[in-house]
Amino acid sequence: MKSLLALLCCFYAGLLWATPSLDSLEAKKARIEANWRIAPAETYALARTLFFESKEVPEMQAWAGNIAGILSASLGMLDSSDWYYQQALVVAKRHEVRETLQKIKMNQGINSNYRGDFKAAALAFYDAIREARVDTNLMLEAYASSNLGFALQRIDLPLQALNYHIKAARLFWSLDQWIPYANELNNLSVLLYEKERDSLSLLAVKQSLRIKLAMGVPNIGANYLNIGNVYMRWNQLDSAEINFSKALESSRAINDLEMLGQSVYSLGWLHVQKEDFTRAKPLLEEALALAELNDQGYSQQKAADLLATTYGNLGLYKQAYLSRLRADALNDSLYAEDDRVEIEALRHSLEEEQLASENALKDVQIAEDALKKEQQQLQLIVLSSALLLSLLVFLAFFLRSRERQKWTQRQAKWEEEKNLLHLRQKHQEEKQRISQDLHDNVGSRLTVLIHQLDATGDAPDLHLAARETLQDLRQAVWLIREESLDARRLVQRLQNQFGRIRDPKMDWEVKIDYDAPLPPHLAMHMLRVVQELINNALKHANAQRIQVQLAFDQKQMRASISDNGRGMEPNQMQSGGGLDGLNERILNVGGTFSWESQVGKGSSFEVLLPIE
Numbered sequence: 001m002k003s004l005l006a007l008l009c010c011f012y013a014g015l016l017w018a019t020p021s022l023d024s025l026e027a028k029k030a031r032i033e034a035n036w037r038i039a040p041a042e043t044y045a046l047a048r049t050l051f052f053e054s055k056e057v058p059e060m061q062a063w064a065g066n067i068a069g070i071l072s073a074s075l076g077m078l079d080s081s082d083w084y085y086q087q088a089l090v091v092a093k094r095h096e097v098r099e100t101l102q103k104i105k106m107n108q109g110i111n112s113n114y115r116g117d118f119k120a121a122a123l124a125f126y127d128a129i130r131e132a133r134v135d136t137n138l139m140l141e142a143y144a145s146s147n148l149g150f151a152l153q154r155i156d157l158p159l160q161a162l163n164y165h166i167k168a169a170r171l172f173w174s175l176d177q178w179i180p181y182a183n184e185l186n187n188l189s190v191l192l193y194e195k196e197r198d199s200l201s202l203l204a205v206k207q208s209l210r211i212k213l214a215m216g217v218p219n220i221g222a223n224y225l226n227i228g229n230v231y232m233r234w235n236q237l238d239s240a241e242i243n244f245s246k247a248l249e250s251s252r253a254i255n256d257l258e259m260l261g262q263s264v265y266s267l268g269w270l271h272v273q274k275e276d277f278t279r280a281k282p283l284l285e286e287a288l289a290l291a292e293l294n295d296q297g298y299s300q301q302k303a304a305d306l307l308a309t310t311y312g313n314l315g316l317y318k319q320a321y322l323s324r325l326r327a328d329a330l331n332d333s334l335y336a337e338d339d340r341v342e343i344e345a346l347r348h349s350l351e352e353e354q355l356a357s358e359n360a361l362k363d364v365q366i367a368e369d370a371l372k373k374e375q376q377q378l379q380l381i382v383l384s385s386a387l388l389l390s391l392l393v394f395l396a397f398f399l400r401s402r403e404r405q406k407w408t409q410r411q412a413k414w415e416e417e418k419n420l421l422h423l424r425q426k427h428q429e430e431k432q433r434i435s436q437d438l439h440d441n442v443g444s445r446l447t448v449l450i451h452q453l454d455a456t457g458d459a460p461d462l463h464l465a466a467r468e469t470l471q472d473l474r475q476a477v478w479l480i481r482e483e484s485l486d487a488r489r490l491v492q493r494l495q496n497q498f499g500r501i502r503d504p505k506m507d508w509e510v511k512i513d514y515d516a517p518l519p520p521h522l523a524m525h526m527l528r529v530v531q532e533l534i535n536n537a538l539k540h541a542n543a544q545r546i547q548v549q550l551a552f553d554q555k556q557m558r559a560s561i562s563d564n565g566r567g568m569e570p571n572q573m574q575s576g577g578g579l580d581g582l583n584e585r586i587l588n589v590g591g592t593f594s595w596e597s598q599v600g601k602g603s604s605f606e607v608l609l610p611i612e
Contacts (some may be wrong), residue, residue: 023150025054029063033101036067046072050083060094062088066104078111085111099140102131106144109151116297118154124149142171144317146184154298162191169381182211185381189226193233202230221250223257225266232270241270261290265303272306301330341404386554487552489521494530494550509549516558522609525589529582529607533561541565541603556611562604568597 028050036043051064065088073081085108092101109124126149131142149164170185189205192198209223212321227242244266251260268283284307291299311320380388530548537543543563551558579595586593590610597603 015279025050025057025060027055029060032067034063034069040071040074043225044068044075044369047071048084049164056487058091059097059100062092062095062097062100062104065091066100066107067301069104069107073111073114076597078114081111082108084399088243095227099137100136102128102135102137102144103141105131106140106147109144109147112296113151115146116295118151122148122151122155138175139177140173142168142175142177142180145171146180146187149187149191153194153349158191158194162188162195165191166377166381173381175386178211179215179217182208182215182217185211186222186226187382193226193229196231197232197234203232218250218254219256221247221254221256221263223247224250225259225263228270232273233267236273237270241267241597244270257290258294258296261287262297264290265306267298268303268310269306275313277310280310280494281307281314299332299583301327304330487518487557490518490527492552494527507587509547518552518611522557522589522611525585526559526607526609529561531594532582533605537561537563537565537603541567543602554611557609559605559607560604562602566598567602 009144025066025550027048032047037048047064051061054060054254057573065084069081069084069088072078072084072092085104089108092095092104092174104306105124109128112118112121125144128146129141132144145164146168148163149168152164153156165184167182167331169188172178172181172184183376185204185208189201189208192201205223205226209220210228212220212223222241228240229238231237231243231361244263248260248263248267251263264283265287266483267286268280271280271283279585285301288300288303289305291303304323307322308323308327310321324565385564389550395431442490467573473582530550534546534548534587537546541563543565544564546561549558549560583593586607586609590606595603595605
């Protein structure tokens with residue numbers, strides 16, 4: 001019995017000796033936290049050791065596996081990094097280590113981005129966003145949204161990418177994370193450039209550059225690269241070359257191989273545009289080599305494609321042919337049909353999950369509306385608070401000035417209408433006074449004269465002239481008093497005035513398509529003209545038959561008078577004083593007057609008066 005107890009004691013002592021204490025694990029974790037960013041190679045071994053030693057502490061094991069995955073990825077060991085992430089993910093899920101779980105999912109997406117597998121990256125980032133929303137981890141959600149936007153951009157889903165970059169920018173802004181916010185402005189600039197919104201793209205990237213320069217951030221190559229791309233599209237090649245060169249200098253200074261490859265490619269592309277293929281060739285060859293070193297299939301395809309064009313223009317046809325074959329092979333591998341199917345499926349899954357709606361068509365519409373709203377808010381994101389305040393002050397001043405101007409115009413219009421109404425009243429009063437004076441004075445006197453002539457029975461011609469004069473006076477008084485006159489009343493007045501209208505030798509025809517009020521002055525002119533023409537036919541042409549046609553429509557008044565009188569020679573018509581007077585009267589009101597006549601065959605006249 002004693003020997004058995006001694007054996008058990010030895011066993012437990014060995015177990016305690018073999019299992020590291022919690023204090024030693026915490027010490028290793030502290031060393032890793034202090035050194036993993038500045039000495040990744042040395043810290044990687046320590047993180048790997050901590051991962052295997054901390055099996056009894058799940059939170060620490062998940063944390064160590066995540067760090068080991070990050071460090072192995074930074075050292076170029078992506079397969080090893082994937083293994084650590086997967087093992088740490090299992091531990092984090094099993095023991096509900098929420099924060100580490102979210103970080104692992106995002107880091108898995110970053111690894112997929114490095115490999116160029118942007119579909120898998122997008123799914124991983126989307127999982128990270130969902131996990132972050134569960135715990136309201138805004139910082140992690142912002143970073144995951146930014147990376148998801150990048151992945152969606154690479155798989156040719158620009159609208160979804162723009163949506164997630166805007167969300168990331170808003171989250172960084174709310175968290176006062178200025179450097180990530182500046183990076184998101186730069187990402188938005190790229191997407192706006194692809195949507196050909198060049199002015200907004202330039203505004204966003206310059207604002208991003210100002211923030212980075214103010215905070216002393218050395219990684220500004222991407223900003224200069226995006227500025228150069230905008231100038232390239234605007235065909236400002238000198239400005240583009242300056243910014244591409246600055247991007248190249250910045251990338252070399254911090255040894256950013258990926259940005260260096262893009263900068264070298266952009267400079268080579270610029271020289272191709274200038275048709276300077278000699279300078280473009282070494283730059284594009286360097287860009288292709290850097291893309292191969294960084295394992296960037298998309299960048300390799302672009303560089304190989306442009307190199308084929310450059311070799312061809314330099315007469316290096318064999319190299320051009322080989323480069324073209326390589327570009328086509330890369331393009332086929334990047335854009336295979338099965339990838340297209342997976343991308344489309346990914347797009348549908350993202351839209352359905354994001355909008356959370358049962359109706360797919362309605363969800364798409366809601367997504368488009370939300371995207372438009374986000375685009376409208378983009379200016380608020382990229383503009384500084386000072387510019388926004390200035391804009392609001394200017395807008396308030398402009399609206400106030402505009403409102404004052406409208407009020408002044410309305411007051412002036414009211415005054416003008418008031419004055420016009422007053423003038424109309426005065427004019428009407430004056431017309432009434434004149435008509436009353438004519439009726440009371442001249443009319444009374446003519447009436448007395450007619451009665452005297454009736455009493456004496458002498459001078460029948462004078463008696464007839466007096467009655468016609470009285471009729472003309474009454475017609476003038478009637479026209480002065482009338483403010484408006486329709487076509488039917490005008491015809492009635494004409495019938496009343498010409499007592500001879502019922503004579504068998506007079507044909508009378510009226511066509512009325514327009515029964516609205518006529519301008520009194522036009523009615524008076526038409527009445528006078530018709531009166532004069534009928535009197536001429538009766539008194540001077542010795543006509544045996546007269547035809548009168550009146551027509552009214554919305555645009556004009558038309559009168560046609562023809563007779564079978566003795567007619568006139570053309571030279572007599574041109575020099576006729578009466579016709580000249582009528583013509584002048586009609587021209588003064590914008591009308592036209594035409595006539596035809598032959599000796600012995602009568603005359604015809606046509607009058608057109610426009611209704612204003």
